Amino acid sequence: MTVPLTQHRLADGPTRRAIVQGGALMVGFALAGVPTRARAATGDAGPRPVDPNEVDSFLAVNGDGTVTVFCGKVDLGQGLRIAMRQIAGEELGIGIDMIKYIEGDTTLTPDQGRTSGSNGIQRGGMQLRRAAATARQALIELAAQRLNAAPDDLVAKDGEVRPNNGGAGIKFAELIGGRNFKIKLNPKAPLKDPATYTLVGKPLPRPDVPAKCTGGFTYMQDFSAPGMVHARVIRPPAIGAKLIGVDEASIKHLSGANVVRLKDFLAVIADDEWTAVRAARALRAQWSEWSGLPAQDKLIATLRADPEVTDEVLVTRGQQGPSAQSGAVSRSASYFWPMQSHGSIGPSCAVADVRSDAATVWTASQGTHGNRKTFARFLGLPEEKVRLIYLDGAGCYGMNGHEDAAADAAIVSRAVGRPVRVQWSRQDEHGWDPKGPPQLLDISGAVDPAGRILAWRTEMWLPQTTRGLPDIPLLGPAAAGLDNVRGLQPGLISQNADPPYTADNVQVLVHWLKDAPLRPAPIRSPGKPANCFAVESFTDELAAAAGLDPIEFRLSGLADPRGIEAIRRAAALMNWQSRPSSGANKSAPVMRGRGFAYVHYKHSESYVAMGMEVAVERGSGRIRVERVACAHDCGQIINPDGVRAQVEGSILQTLSRVLMEEVQFDRSRVTSVDWSSYPILRFPDVPKLDIVLIDRPTQPPLGAGEAACSPVGAALANAVFDATGARLRTVPFTPDRVKVALSAV
């Protein structure tokens, strides 16, 4: 049976009642840890405050002495669940074990923006720190009245306010337990002196790890709602194809399986998951032809020749015009970074319960709050009637298919009037997750024999970002003909396209492309791995042209003391001996070399310096990365083990992207739709990692989830050049590409 959209509500039969009960159960689930006693005390059963300017949006002191932290940023495995507790507990004066935690729920947590851009701690965490500091000040003032003491003589510690010089204190719960603070975040509330920290800076274990290791952790993929049906969405064989016809009889043999069709949106539902899988495989549908993609083997030329570009000069520094100096050497080179998939190990999944007047969507999206507007729009519901609740999915590193799967689930749920779980297949995820955009960079420059950069010009071709776009266009609403946003949102992909080193003149010009070959979305460290690959490779090319050691060349053009220290620390890890590249063993069957790269992330955030040791096999063209050394300065470290895990992950994931990854496509669709056609790094490819974290407790904390991705490509390319004399300027560095480059030396 095809379920038309107009029949989207079941009558109040048993199924509906089950859903209502389920709804109550779900609310109970979602509210675990909410100060219910607090509500009872005040009689306030109304909505929680979610205004990010209000202290109560972030913190509640419960009647039992615990504190609940409400966090709008979500934990994707990067450790916010512990780091946020450390920040709040430290600033408030209460132990970690007394803190409950709720995250990513549009009804319960403040809108702190997408969990992206490595902003979790540096923005979201600092909002929470400010809220906790404001709350502590309020608690101390309340206690001062009760104790008839001066606030300066009191301290908040271990969940109570007590006199500095000893004596009985008053518990937080006694002071305000169950009641709201009703105050705004005070930007002037005094912060604790980092020298007195007892929680921040400690490698406390992440609370979700034990359940993840023993099987009790509930992922998005494991969640079920009462009365839920399983759905699979059938995507067309060509990206722009239209649905001509569906042969519903083709799944008649599968008991309980049904077709849901809305225009070009096609799905099957069944009571059990395996039947839904079989139905999706068996369903016969006829689609129109479509072949609107560019030819992959001509992609670079296609981007470069695109007539519909908007030019923007991003950087102009120093005097313009050519620097004519005797002995100056000029170079120019072109670099390319291909489209890549987020490559989540678990395909996207979501559950939605859409009713005529309200919707609840469980999603692993990094943008729970941001999605609310989008979902309200295509569901035709008021924003406040749409609730999105975050559950961990497989790591998404930007924006994989999570949002699309959630929209799919919402569309099918609205159509069938029951809670619906949509699970994507591996082929769906690889084929249809929005892709990291292609990036093409031409760089030219000149250097004098002393190593001074005389001129630098970067010219880039990048997909544009549509101004004011709240979200990227979603597949389901587009196919179903529902209200959908239009435009591109690849992330902030033009940053770090100019060198961090002194240069007489620098210009960065971007040609914004009106469109992208495949739907783009932010992918970890958006744009910066490619830009830094080009900039730091070209820096190395200039150093080699001047006959100078790559690290000394960098240091001679750098004034920032934190950058200098990061470089020196990484050089020490590498036991770096000064000499120009390339090295001496260029004719050996296995050539060894070392490379270096540096980034000051977004020119304003973390500092990362990275060295690599590689072996290149002449016969096979295979690169073996043997060791990566990294010095990482992200300011104040909240949790050093969490930062270390992020740096390890950034390095290994980006090595995978640089060595292996490129989305393959024909004129109709993505053809790299599994792990054999889109291989990623495996255990035998994993190098030794030596990481030094530079802690700066008195500096603001900066992001640690992305910065170390950026220098990976250049450190590797520079090491290959050092080993072989061959320059790799196109990612990925496949054995075939390496062999071609070697033959040109």
Added chain:
Amino acid sequence: MTTYRLRINGVERAIDSSDPDQPLLYGLRSVGLTATKFGCGLGQCGACSVLVDRRPTRSCLTTIADTQGKSVVTLEGLGSMAAPHPVQAAFIKEQVPQCGYCTSGMIISAVALLAEKPKPTEDDIRASLEGNLCRCGTHVRVIRAVMAASGQGG
């Protein structure tokens, strides 16, 4: 509808399925054993690994019918938060998982390796886990945890 009888985590269980070709993975998850993850359905990623008669097995490619009468161990059957298996304990101590979606398959594969080779070298671990993919980049911690679980290093 046919009923298939399996021994899962030491307990005799009956799983109903209308399709003998239904992968074991869906059978396990349908009875609430959700630690075993769907990753690709192609036997390429290792997220769905379980032990079938002590051998590491891709539950996405093994049918429920073929598992009839056999003994299946999933992550839940190895240990618990209160009493974790030594490999689970090592993964917790080393804080291995980030997203953790691959962790179940990693631990199962590591348990199978240690049953065969109680003192593996690092290269043994790399070779035996080659078929388990991780996207978060936790590999160095996985290796360290397996070494520690085997009483080496750490």
